[in-house]
Amino acid sequence: MRSVELPYRPDILVAGGGTAGCAAAIAAARRGHRVLLIEEANALGGVSTSGGVNEWFAGLDGLGDIWSRLMADLERFGARFGRFYNPEYAKIVWQLMAEEAGVDLLFHASVFDAEVLTSRIIRVGGAAASHRFQVPANVFVDATGEGDLSWLAGAEVMQGHPETGCTLHMSLTFILQDTGSPVLPYLPPGMTPIDGQDELPGLHGGLRLADGRVYCNMTKVMGKDPTDPVSLSDAEREARRQLVRIVDYLQRTRFPTYALCSSGARIGIREGRRVVGDYLITEEQITGNAPRAVTDGIAVATCQIDFHSLTKPGHGGWRQRVEPYSIPYRAMTVKHLRNLLVAGKCISGDQVAQSSYRMTPTCCAMGQAAGTAAALAVEARVTDVRDIDIDVLQADLARGGMELDPAQHVAFSPELTPDPDKGA
Ligand SMILES: Cc1cc2nc3c(=O)[nH]c(=O)nc-3n(C[C@H](O)[C@H](O)[C@H](O)COP(=O)(O)OP(=O)(O)OC[C@H]3O[C@@H](n4cnc5c(N)ncnc54)[C@H](O)[C@@H]3O)c2cc1C
Known part of the structure; x- marks a missing residue:
């Protein structure tokens, strides 16, 4: 394969332009950083656009100004109907928002390699239009949905049911x-x-x-x-x-x-690799009496457990209302890697918890948090994303419209009606 020198020298490289990746790239770029967003498809939004999903499962308030802007712009296009939307317009809104923030976009490009030195990713390798390329960066965000970048960098990953390995369908x-x-x-x-x-x-x-x-x-x-x-x-x-x-x-x-x-x-x-972070969000934590807030909470998840049967047709699984809970920053920091954050459905959690926090609005909030954290890491010149000041991150997110107190959110559980269509 021939190589190509790309014209990008990003401070922050985001792999994957789904909901989480878009929000991460926008959050980092609007602080003035050079951000490259690498996306396999020809449009932004991932599963929530190219994947043809038309619906949001989660409370829609207090998820940050990037999420609010997405909803407002869809409304202006006449493309939002309550918690439903037209994903073709969401592709447009994401692209315009990313361009406005100054994000460099590379479509039709797949990340397939990561060079790691002393627990830091130095550069990623990829391919686009039959050309191989390499891009170095300071901080990386894995928003590939399936944890591709983390896996390529040698991170530990989990997948599927602990006994059978079966993922959600x-x-x-x-x-x-x-x-x-x-x-x-x-x-x-x-x-x-x-x-x-x-x-x-x-x-x-x-x-x-x-x-x-x-x-x-x-x-x-x-x-x-x-x-x-x-x-x-x-x-x-x-x-x-x-x-x-x-x-x-x-x-x-x-x-x-x-x-x-x-x-x-x-x-x-719905579910691919789940990257092992410094913290694992578990079923027990989100269903039990554990405190809903954690000191390093950077987003709040509100959706029910939506665990479709792994083996039976129909929904066939179980749904359970959960009280809103914090997503800890530690669920986005990747074990043994110092300059990588993971955002979206592939963060660190068990399979049942993932069936709740995998929803699009929640992924957007996580993305805004990851992009802001990556920016703070660059600004503070830390070599490990764990060394950023969490108070500063949380204050920044709060200024950006994020309500980080789970008690201020409302649980989202449309399963309380027996309608079989109410699955995500
Ligand atoms: C059928 C279905 C129905 C759903 N229904 C609902 C619903 O009703 N309500 C709701 O809120 N949620 C729903 N969800 C869940 C939700 O849509 C997703 O979990 C969420 O959008 C995931 O966002 P993400 O950014 O984490 O990942 P993704 O949207 O998967 O984005 C990942 C992006 O990374 C890109 N990528 C992957 N690998 C690479 C690579 N190596 N190099 C470059 N780019 C790469 C992909 O092309 C993609 O654009 C549904 C999911 C499915 C599958």
Whole structure:
């Protein structure tokens, strides 16, 4: 492969431009730092845009000004409907916000290597447009969703159920659009028709949104490994075969005038690697009587446990309301690495806790915290992100609209109605 010299010398490099990565890059760049955001796809927002997710699960207030700005700009575009939104507009909003903050964006670029010296990442290697590249930086943020950068740098990771290794299922989301006249359902030969709700592979949705689109988070691919190349590819194939059958069923039943309009640019991964940090957020901590606040809290999670069954179709799992709880800074500092922070769904926690804090609004708050912390590390010239002043970080986040006291947040648990569509 040929190499290319990129024109970037960032202070802070953010790997992955999903919700957490966007918020991290924006938070760091608006303090005047040179920030490079490297993203595999052709747009920002990750699962919450390219992945086709249209919904937010969490309380929406007190999550920081980056989150508030996202919601407000979507509103201006007429693309927000309560806790639903049109992800095509979210791609635009994220990009404009990142450009305004001065973030350098590198799309179509995949990070696949990390050079580490004395527990510090010196540079990352990647590829874009058939060119290999290397970029050095001072501080790194892993917001790849699957903990790619941490794993490449040799960090310890966890994945899936502690006994079986099974991760939460993957889903290829899709959108139906009303054509105004009856459509002719067609199921290719060899495909088994779905003849009732009970035969659906995943959630029973088909949610008609305020803009007329029907959002379907209905495929369910279990038992595949999102971090294994062959398994991930097989998951995409299985999901699309499910999609054909589900569309045929929906056209024969609830949506006889609707055509398939689009599907996620890639299958949605709920859970991949979880990076081992200095602190592990656990099921016991978020369900028990442990204090909801911790001294180094940098964001608050409010969503229920949304643990889909790992083996059964439908939701088939369990949901449990949890009282709002702090995400500790230590869950974002990576064991044995000094200049790396992790943000988003791949921070340090067990599988059940992850099913609660993995939600988009929470990932945004974590991203703002990680980007601000990375900026503080550069400003204070510390060689270890653990050495920043947590009080200063928390004060900065509070000034940026983040409510860090869990008691001021409201628990979010739509499962309290028995509606099978209420899963994320
Ligand atoms: C089907 C589905 C439905 C969901 N429903 C809801 C819901 O209703 N409400 C809700 O709040 N949440 C929901 N979620 C969860 C939520 O959307 C995600 O957990 C959250 O958006 C994750 O954000 P993130 O930034 O941590 O990761 P991601 O969005 O996964 O972002 C990671 C980014 O990193 C990029 N990347 C990965 N590896 C590399 C690499 N090596 N180099 C460069 N770039 C890389 C990816 O392309 C991606 O853009 C759902 C998730 C799924 C899968």
